[in-house]
Amino acid sequence: NMGKDGGFLTPKAIGNRIKAKGLQKLRWYCQSCQKQCRDENGFKCHIQSESHQRQLLLVGENSGKYVANYSHEFHSGFFSTLRRSFGTKRVLANTVYCEYIKDRDHIHMNATRWVALAGYVRWLGSQGLCEIEQTERGWYVTLIDKDPDSVRREMDSEKKQKMDLDDEQRRQKLIAEQIKRDQERGIQQPEPVYSDLVRKDEDEKVQVTFNQMVVAEKKKTLPTSILVTSSKKRQTTTDETPDGVEAKKQKAEMQEEPAATESVFKKPLPVASSKPKKSALEELREMEEKRKEAKNRKDYWLHEGIVVKIITSKLGDKCYKKKGVVTKVEDRYQAVVKIIDTNDKVRVDQAHVETVIPAIGKKVLIVNGAYRGEEATLEDIHQDTFSVDLTLTTGPMVGMRCNNVAYEDVSKLAD
Numbered sequence: 001n002m003g004k005d006g007g008f009l010t011p012k013a014i015g016n017r018i019k020a021k022g023l024q025k026l027r028w029y030c031q032s033c034q035k036q037c038r039d040e041n042g043f044k045c046h047i048q049s050e051s052h053q054r055q056l057l058l059v060g061e062n063s064g065k066y067v068a069n070y071s072h073e074f075h076s077g078f079f080s081t082l083r084r085s086f087g088t089k090r091v092l093a094n095t096v097y098c099e100y101i102k103d104r105d106h107i108h109m110n111a112t113r114w115v116a117l118a119g120y121v122r123w124l125g126s127q128g129l130c131e132i133e134q135t136e137r138g139w140y141v142t143l144i145d146k147d148p149d150s151v152r153r154e155m156d157s158e159k160k161q162k163m164d165l166d167d168e169q170r171r172q173k174l175i176a177e178q179i180k181r182d183q184e185r186g187i188q189q190p191e192p193v194y195s196d197l198v199r200k201d202e203d204e205k206v207q208v209t210f211n212q213m214v215v216a217e218k219k220k221t222l223p224t225s226i227l228v229t230s231s232k233k234r235q236t237t238t239d240e241t242p243d244g245v246e247a248k249k250q251k252a253e254m255q256e257e258p259a260a261t262e263s264v265f266k267k268p269l270p271v272a273s274s275k276p277k278k279s280a281l282e283e284l285r286e287m288e289e290k291r292k293e294a295k296n297r298k299d300y301w302l303h304e305g306i307v308v309k310i311i312t313s314k315l316g317d318k319c320y321k322k323k324g325v326v327t328k329v330e331d332r333y334q335a336v337v338k339i340i341d342t343n344d345k346v347r348v349d350q351a352h353v354e355t356v357i358p359a360i361g362k363k364v365l366i367v368n369g370a371y372r373g374e375e376a377t378l379e380d381i382h383q384d385t386f387s388v389d390l391t392l393t394t395g396p397m398v399g400m401r402c403n404n405v406a407y408e409d410v411s412k413l414a415d
Contacts, residue, residue, distance in 0.1 A: 028040065028042070028043040029108055030043075030046060030047070030052065031070065031107070031108055031110070031111035032052075032055045032056065032059050032066070032111075033046070033051065033052055033055050067111070067112065067113050068113070070107050070111040070112050071112040071113045071114070073107045074106075074107040074108075074109065074111075074112045074120075075120075077100055077103075077106055077107060078096065078097070078100050078120070079129070081096055081099050081100045082096050082130075082141065082143055083143060085099055086143070087143065087145075088142060088143050088144075088145050088314075089142070089143075090133075090140055090141075090142045091140065091141060091142075092137060092138055092139070092140055092141075093117060093118075093121045093138060093139040093140065093141050094117065094138055094139075096141065097117055117139070118139055121139040121141060124141060127347070128144065128346060128347030128348075129143075129144060130142060130143055130144060131144060131314075131315065131316055144314055144315070145314070154351060155351045158351075170384075170386075171384070174383060174384065289370050292370035292371070293369055293370040296368070296369060296370055296371070296372040296373075297368060297369055297370075297372075298368060298372070300332040300333050300350060301350065301355075301367040301368040301408070301409075302326060302329045302332070302333070302334075302335045302350050302353075302367075303326065303329065303365055303367050303373070303411075304326050304327065304328065304329055305325070305326065305365070305413060305414050306325070306326050306355075306356075306365050306367065306411040306412065306413060306414065307323055307324070307325055307326075307340075307356045307358075307411060307412040307413070307414055308323070308324060308325075308326060308335075308337060308353040308354065308355060308356060308411065309321065309322070309323050309324075309353060309354050309355075309356050310322055310323075310324065310337065310346075310348060310352060310353055311352060311353060311354050312348070312352035314352070315346055315348070315352075318339075318342065318344070319339060319344075319346055322339050322340070322341060322342075323339075323340050323341075323356060324337035324338050324339045324340055324346075325337065325338050325340065325414040327345070330347070333349060333350050334347060334348065334349055334350070335347070335348060335350070335353075337353065354408075355367065355407060355408060355409075355410060355411035355412075356411055356412040357378070357381065357388065357407055357410065357411075357412065358378060358412040359378070360378050360379065360380065360381065361377065361378060362377070362378050362412065362413075363375060363376070363377060363378075363393070363412075363413045364376055364377070364378050364388075364390065364410050364411060364412055364413060365410070365411055365412075365413050366390070366402075366405070366409060366410055367409060367410065367411050368408065368409045369405070369406075369409045371392060371395065371397070371402065374392055374393075374394050374395040374397075375392075375393050375394040375413065376390035376391055376392050376393055376394075376402070376410075377390065377391045377393055378390060378410075379391055379401070382404070385404065386406065386407050387403075387404040387405055387406055387407065388404075388405050388407070388410055389401065389402070389403045389404070389405070390402045390405055390410065
């Protein structure tokens with residue numbers, strides 16, 4: 001028999017190892033020392049120990065830094081578990097937390113700046129990292145996938161769809177929309193009437209006639225060339241004598257008309273150019289606009305104060321296809337948008353919104369291109385070319401008209 005002090009294989013040692021495998025109570029865990037106590041007596045002995053007192057002095061010198069580090073580590077672990085195990089599915093926050101705390105070395109909630117899990121979930125929603133929803137069962141979270149690769153893939157797919165929609169399809173779409181609007185207004189298009197071919201007389205002959213003018217033109221012959229006529233006059237036959245030839249030459253020289261001395265070939269008239277030559281001022285202005293276009297054309301276009309339309313369904317039905325005002329731009333490519341209908345604020349990427357074109361006469365902001373950042377008045381809309389005409393109202397070129405500005409470079413200004 002093994003004695004009481006049998007060591008590793010004693011029942012007490014085996015029981016201690018079995019207890020240590022599972023999770024223990026949170027109230028008996030010391031985060032600063034990263035030590036889990038098994039019962040209340042052990043926790044009491046730990047907090048009275050010298051090592052714990054030294055660690056408390058270190059934490060007390062800069063408690064905010066320690067709490068911030070613990071909060072960051074907790075968020076990293078929780079968010080990684082949510083992304084890896086559940087993806088973009090709608091899931092109960094407590095389910096994610098139970099999955100997260102399976103790791104014995106996880107950061108405990110009582111060491112962070114959030115008092116409870118509900119506070120952390122609300123923080124996720126305020127940061128735009130998750131869609132949150134409170135129900136009777138608790139808080140539900142849905143991850144908003146902002147991975148750079150997925151955003152880039154989504155932008156590439158949108159560009160491909162725009163390229164696939166060629167001019168003919170756009171024209172057909174515009175025609176269909178026009179017909180639909182006419183039908184809504186009560187305007188009915190006359191339908192074509194088809195009938196059978198009826199011949200009154202079966203014995204009637206079919207005659208084909210040609211235009212008499214065409215026939216007459218074909219019968220006309222060109223006049224004989226002067227060169228050919230003069231060459232025929234100079235030709236001699238074999239039965240003529242040299243004296244006769246000489247006499248004919250002298251007679252021809254005496255009877256030669258002045259018109260024969262004129263040149264047969266005439267210099268063609270210069271063809272007038274169809275395009276008028278640009279003046280030096282116009283060329284200088286065109287060069288300046290090209291320089292501004294190259295300088296101000298960016299791959300980001302969000303501006304504060306413009307109205308945009310949310311085109312992604314990942315933010316929920318409450319935000320999908322809703323218009324909002326950009327209240328703040330973050331890191332050039334992200335913005336905080338205030339929904340006009342509900343006054344809710346959401347953080348979105350510029351790939352998930354599009355510009356809004358107002359009615360003619362309204363104020364707009366040029367968000368990209370040569371006159372980026374300038375305000376203008378909308379003068380005309382060209383639906384066939386997806387462009388607009390503007391008149392600048394700010395900047396050094398006030399009053400200048402800009403034609404054929406793309407929809408993507410202009411957006412409505414908030415009232």
